[in-house]
Amino acid sequence: MKISGAIFDMDGTLLDSTEMWRGAAGRYITSLRKTPEPDLGEKTKDMTLPELCSYLKSEYAIATTEEKIAKGFNTILREDYLADVDIKAYVPIILERFKQKGVAMCVATSTDKSIADEILARLGIRDYFSSIVTWKDAGCGKVDPEVFKYAQSVIGTPTEETIVLEDGLLAVKGAKEAGFYVIAVADDNEKENRAKIQKAADRFIESFEELL
The missing domain is CATH 3.40.50.1000 (HAD superfamily/HAD-like)
Structure with a gap:
């Protein structure tokens, strides 16, 4: 063609x-001194960022806005990208x-x-x-x-x-x-x-x- x-x-x-990306949500939750689900990466791999932030806020009772969750998640994601990709x-x-x-x-x-x-x-x-x-x-x-x-x-x-x-x-x-x-x-x-x-x-x- x-x-x-x-x-x-x-x-x-x-x-x-991919493995780094799937692990980012878990690392964010860990940074809040909470324990992530073992399959968190698999559950959230196809979510948009707003969907992910909504899920994390609900499932882990995070007492902040979804906008701040997104900022925190992206900070960790950026660090991971720059370190080992x-x-x-x-x-x-x-x-x-x-x-x-x-x-x-x-x-x-x-x-x-x-x-x-x-x-x-x-x-x-x-x-x-x-x-x-x-x-x-x-x-x-x-x-x-x-x-x-x-x-x-x-x-x-x-x-x-x-x-x-x-x-x-x-x-x-x-x-x-x-x-x-x-x-x-x-x-x-x-x-x-x-x-x-x-x-x-x-x-x-x-x-x-x-x-x-």
């Missing part, structure tokens, strides 16, 4: 950061090849835009993307088909020429529902869903090396 546009997920796709293998090579071919690229992520912008810049790949799209921009959850449609409208490429690269099962399904060709990228934190992801996606890759 002709590819004129590409929408990349960030955590688990471009970056080896790296790009997945072959990502810079693929991005450079897409750039040379004139493919318009953007990032669609659940992470706060300012944090995503900072970490991608630190890792040297921010300039490959014309924009960073978040759930807040699209007005819906990251796994909602509308997020991918909004990202497509930002880069301005036809649906039939736009690919989505994702690692999560619900996001893969959302992108397919939106009508895109989806390349699923293997991530250790989605091992339990691998068979379902392979079935839902148009293509499944273990590594970006397979796209060379």
Whole structure:
């Protein structure tokens, strides 16, 4: 197929950061001297930030506003990103090849835009993307088909020429529902869903090396 546009997920796709992201809510709760649920990361992995903050406030009886919870969570998330996150293998090579071919690229992520912008810049790949799209921009959850449609409208490429690269099962399904060709990228934190992801996606890759 002709590819004129590409929408990349960030955590688990471009970056080896899914485990860190899933653990951030637990680390925030621990910082409040409370004990997080063992499966907190799994329960909240597909939530938007407002949904996450509402859940944490309710479940852990946090006596502050959801806005302050969001600020505290993002502070921990940013520290984690800057301390121990790296790009997945072959990502810079693929991005450079897409750039040379004139493919318009953007990032669609659940992470706060300012944090995503900072970490991608630190890792040297921010300039490959014309924009960073978040759930807040699209007005819906990251796994909602509308997020991918909004990202497509930002880069301005036809649906039939736009690919989505994702690692999560619900996001893969959302992108397919939106009508895109989806390349699923293997991530250790989605091992339990691998068979379902392979079935839902148009293509499944273990590594970006397979796209060379």
